[in-house]
Amino acid sequence: MTSRTAARTALVVEDERTINDALAQRLRAEGYTVEQAFDGPSAVDLAARVSPDVVLLDVMLPGFDGLEVCRRIQAARPVPVLMLTARDDEADLLVGLGVGADDYLTKPFSMREVVARVSALLRRVERAAALADERPAVIRVGSLSLDPGTRRTTVGDAAVHLTPTEFDLLLCLAREAGQVLSRERLLREVWDWGDAWGSASATRTVDSHVKALRSKVGAERIRTVHGVGYALEEVG
Template structure:
């Protein structure tokens, strides 16, 4: 089945260029020029991937991403002319899978698109393999609940609870604490965390990890300035002690 990509861009020249190059790669392309149309087409077409500009008339790309991430799991590649790291963090926290800053080469964009689609294919293959090789009883068995005293990480619900009360975490905050918790007691470098949680195609730096760790500490530590769960390992990165 032909891979379908929704491109949302209000610059006609860039939109036509993206559509032309994606078509040449064999992708079926659907286009939109504003946020409301993007939501409509995403719901109607159910694309395999969205290339989404940040600066859109009406509803901006950040808000479109936030809304769609609640409804769909397809990868979202955001485009922006902004270079500030905080904008990249906002986009990723809204649920974007990757971020590309204008101006960019078509070769780089195609590489990002293929990498995101390849990731989706690998997940599907893993799920199909699990389904074909497991009994109904196996499939119904829930993913284990990770418990660290009064802190619980529920992988099925993508929820973290402290003293049995759910915490309001952003998507990447949950991904980060889950990754750290799965490697309890191991010192993890910032670069490794960045690669595993944000993906190798993310072009931000390790400061992103520090910011998210600070946000997590404010939510799960009794005294964020004297952390006991997520410890800083000088010269390396962080270690989750639970």
């Protein structure tokens, strides 16, 4: 356990107390400081007070739902959000990604997977901060531009709002534009997952984020190679 991990604060938002307590207990065992909320309004208030480093957020909540919680938290301050959902419905997942969630888990899930996802989210935040200090060059693929330092994306003259995960995914594809990157490689480089994550859940994670990304930068820019992965194409 590192002092860096010990300094991290996780906010767990789940109305089922047994699940909330189990998540909190496991995260505390991993060295996190944990705050707990059980409904939408208290989650937003608590996030404003404690400024968590990561949020684990159930979709179905009393007061108002997790999607509204995510919107309000992200509007106040960007923070990585792991959505927890009982429904494995792509439309719901895309809505969650669209309001600023970085990743999602479908119930039931293992505590080991929760910890791994949270750790991966926080490592990506650290990498993004380090990259900003390096002031890397802007990457252009056709009319699409990505600035890794400021994490800004434009298509032509129009700014495109991407979640942190969407930006990392697009950046990974842009660095090797025209080349097909496998889902496994994307999972390793974007999500920080190892080979142990070769599951249907992992595949859905990549595919759902690609679908959300296409809706923002244009479907024609990201080519699917069935059974393999994705490639970013140059579009004027």
